[in-house]
Amino acid sequence: MTDHELIVQLRNGNENCLKQLYNHMGMVKSWIGQNNGNEEDALDVFQEAIMVFYKNVLADKYEPRGKISTYLFEICKRQWLNQLNRRKKYENRDITFSISDGGQENNTIEITIKGPNLKQYLQSTLEKIGDPCKSILEATIFMGQKMEEIAERFNYSSARSASQQKLRCLQKLREEVSYDVIIRLKPE
Amino acid sequence: MKKELRHIDLIDKYLLGHLNPEEGKEVQRLLAEDPEFSKEFEVFKQIYKGVELQAEDKLRRKLTHLYQEYQQEQKKKAKGVYRRLIVYGGAIAASIIVGTALYIFTRQDPQSPIGDDTLPTTVDADTLKNETKDTLFLPKKNTELVEQDKTTQKDTFKLDVDNDEVQLAFSNAKTLSTEAVLKVPYPSGMLTYTFDGKKLSLFGDPRISGLQIKLGKNSNGLYFLEYRGNLYSLDVTRTKKELNQIARPYDFKTVLEEELEIEIHSLFTNAKPSQDLIVKVASGASLKNEYYFTEQNGKKVLFVDSNMDIDKMKVVAISKEEGDAYYLIHNTTLYQIEAHTAQMTPLKELDFTANTETRMLMERPSFASKVYPLSFPE
Numbered sequence: 001m002t003d004h005e006l007i008v009q010l011r012n013g014n015e016n017c018l019k020q021l022y023n024h025m026g027m028v029k030s031w032i033g034q035n036n037g038n039e040e041d042a043l044d045v046f047q048e049a050i051m052v053f054y055k056n057v058l059a060d061k062y063e064p065r066g067k068i069s070t071y072l073f074e075i076c077k078r079q080w081l082n083q084l085n086r087r088k089k090y091e092n093r094d095i096t097f098s099i100s101d102g103g104q105e106n107n108t109i110e111i112t113i114k115g116p117n118l119k120q121y122l123q124s125t126l127e128k129i130g131d132p133c134k135s136i137l138e139a140t141i142f143m144g145q146k147m148e149e150i151a152e153r154f155n156y157s158s159a160r161s162a163s164q165q166k167l168r169c170l171q172k173l174r175e176e177v178s179y180d181v182i183i184r185l186k187p188e
Numbered sequence: 189m190k191k192e193l194r195h196i197d198l199i200d201k202y203l204l205g206h207l208n209p210e211e212g213k214e215v216q217r218l219l220a221e222d223p224e225f226s227k228e229f230e231v232f233k234q235i236y237k238g239v240e241l242q243a244e245d246k247l248r249r250k251l252t253h254l255y256q257e258y259q260q261e262q263k264k265k266a267k268g269v270y271r272r273l274i275v276y277g278g279a280i281a282a283s284i285i286v287g288t289a290l291y292i293f294t295r296q297d298p299q300s301p302i303g304d305d306t307l308p309t310t311v312d313a314d315t316l317k318n319e320t321k322d323t324l325f326l327p328k329k330n331t332e333l334v335e336q337d338k339t340t341q342k343d344t345f346k347l348d349v350d351n352d353e354v355q356l357a358f359s360n361a362k363t364l365s366t367e368a369v370l371k372v373p374y375p376s377g378m379l380t381y382t383f384d385g386k387k388l389s390l391f392g393d394p395r396i397s398g399l400q401i402k403l404g405k406n407s408n409g410l411y412f413l414e415y416r417g418n419l420y421s422l423d424v425t426r427t428k429k430e431l432n433q434i435a436r437p438y439d440f441k442t443v444l445e446e447e448l449e450i451e452i453h454s455l456f457t458n459a460k461p462s463q464d465l466i467v468k469v470a471s472g473a474s475l476k477n478e479y480y481f482t483e484q485n486g487k488k489v490l491f492v493d494s495n496m497d498i499d500k501m502k503v504v505a506i507s508k509e510e511g512d513a514y515y516l517i518h519n520t521t522l523y524q525i526e527a528h529t530a531q532m533t534p535l536k537e538l539d540f541t542a543n544t545e546t547r548m549l550m551e552r553p554s555f556a557s558k559v560y561p562l563s564f565p566e
Contacts, residue, residue: 019254047251054247117440122238124417141204141236142243170196173235178437179227181565182234185439 003068010057011145013135013153021050024069028076037080045083049075059144118185125176133169140166195225199232256543361491362498364467370459374508375548379415380428387449387554388413391428394454394548398555403448404440404562411448412438412562440560451554459504464488467503469496477535479516481528490525492516494535506545513545522546 001009001020009017028049029042037045049072056062062071126134132154139145139153151162195218201207202215218225375393382389388403388411390396396415404412404419411422412434419438420431466489477494490503496518503525505512514525516535523535540550 015250016254018251019258022255022258043255047248047255050251051244051247118234119238119241120414120417121437122235123242126239126242127417137239138243138246141239142247144204167193167196167200170200170232170235171193174196174228174231177231177235178565179231181437181439182231186234 003064006068007057007062007064010054011149011153013139018050018054021053021068021072022046024072027069027073031073031077032080035080036084041080041083042076045076045079046072048079055143058139058149060146060149061144118182121181121185122177125173128176129169129172132165133172136162136166136169137173195228196232199229202229203232203236361468361470364469364498364501364503366461368502369462369465369467369505370456370502371462371465371505371507371512372455372459374506375455375458379431381413381422381431382426382428383411383422383424384426385424387451388422389451389453391453391457394452394550394552395544396452398450398557401450401557402440403450403557403559404438405444405446405559406562406564411559414440436564439563439565441563442561444559444561446559447556448559449554450557452552454551455504455506455548456551462503462505465490465503465505467492467501469494469498469501476532478532479525479535480530480532482530490514492535493532504549506548515546515549517549522549 001017006017006020025042025046028046029039032042032045033039052075053062053068053072126137136150136154139150140147145153147159147162147166150166151157151159154162154165156162156165198207198211198215198218201211207215219229375395379390379392379396381391400415402414404414406412413420413422413431415431419434419436421434423429423432464487466484466487468489469492479490479492479494482489482491492501500519502517504515504517506515512527514527515538516523516525522538522540524538525535526533538546540546
């Protein structure tokens with residue numbers, strides 16, 4: 001599959017095509033290997049790069065100037081250098097932990113428990129609304145895909161009717177969510 | 189209704205950064221004046237965050253899965269190329285040798301009686317059978333070439349002939365007892381459990397990790413299990429029971445000073461003796477550690493040529509839609525067995541933690557899990 005074909009397939013929702021991108025990982029692996037990283041680092045960084053690429057393609061922010069492989073490699077390079085910098089900073093940082101008094105300590109514990117809980121709660125409501133709503137919301141909110149493309153991908157006659165469908169989905173999702181629960185679970 | 193949708197539309201545009209200046213002003217005004225709108229705004233902000241988080245999680249999982257598939261495909265491909273190399277390489281080597289032989293042969297004294305007779309058949313260099321014949325007629329000084337030719341042929345086309353030889357060697361092979369040849373269905377994700385009030389045993393999916401599980405206890409002292417975003421009630425039961433989902437909104441609070449022991453059973457708990465596979469082991473025959481599959485009397489037979497202790501051997505077939513996956517366990521060592529391998533293949537040692545499938549065969553120690561108070565709002 002050529003670069004162009006891949007982009008067309010991805011826009012149509014054929015996520016499995018992302019698999020072929022792993023063909024380009026060798027370069028990244030050896031470069032990270034030469035720069036204080038191991039294979040696991042390379043896989044992590046490469047996976048993040050695929051996500052950036054994929055999101056940019058769907059959000060129409062990807063401008064095919066060169067090859068996808070070069071694009072991925074550039075993202076990986078940047079990400080890995082950032083990560084190395086961050087590691088350095090972290091090592092040099094003075095570790096000053098302020099220990100809070102009893103009352104506040106309780107608070108921090110509660111927050112850590114609340115965090116993942118809200119996520120779980122929202123996840124279960126998302127499951128309830130099912131497809132195509134779930135996929136449409138993921139595509140517009142997470143991937144940033146435009147309504148014109150959503151219409152094409154999910155077979156709506158126009159961007160306008162796709163937008164209306166999206167609003168109905170949001171409404172449906174809203175009905176499943178309780179304001180009180182959200183406020184209670186929301187991290188401070 | 190209309191107004192509600194209009195508000196959702198505004199909030200959506202705001203959160204995705206698509207507002208025009210006019211709409212921007214409207215949102216500011218509504219936030220300042222309409223408490224109901226502010227409330228909705230807050231809810232949607234969280235909802236959008238939730239959608240993003242869950243979509244990101246999903247995509248990450250998907251990519252990990254695709255990568256695993258990719259790796260497997262690469263492995264298969266590499267093997268294919270290798271095999272082709274041997275076949276082509278063998279064929280090329282054979283034709284070069286035959287060619288050279290012909291050249292030398294034709295340069296021989298034309299009066300040689302054998303040469304005249306066999307020349308026509310030698311021309312047919314494509315069929316390897318003929319080659320063998322041809323080379324045999326070569327004059328003595330070319331024996332080296334003949335030897336080489338034989339070996340290349342043998343490597344490339346060993347399949348049938350070799351198997352027969354090996355089977356002869358296996359005539360004193362021992363058969364693994366039927367209890368040691370197991371068949372397990374690939375987990376469908378359907379969970380069953382037993383629970384005695386202190387220890388919860390989960391069956392049916394060994395892939396579960398402790399992180400995916402959360403235990404709750406309501407004010408009546410009843411226990412609940414949260415798994416994959418769903419809540420299930422837990423009864424005290426000695427016989428395996430299916431999980432019963434609770435479809436009400438629920439809410440966990442700060443952790444209790446209580447723990448339950450959790451035991452996640454490996455795939456073996458669902459294993460049954462295999463009806464369609466026989467395993468034969470030629471123990472003590474060699475130190476080769478090789479295996480291959482064959483068929484005898486309509487049954488699939490796995491021959492293992494190895495010095496393993498037959499009493500400590502176990503073969504597992506995990507049945508999946510795309511066909512069975514085979515593993516051999518000797519003592520505490522795991523070996524991967526490629527299905528449908530009709531050629532002698534070296535046994536490949538594998539770590540139990542190598543992939544999701546092998547992890548399912550691992551016996552895992554039970555662990556303690558905290559219990560959280562659970563309430564049902566409304």
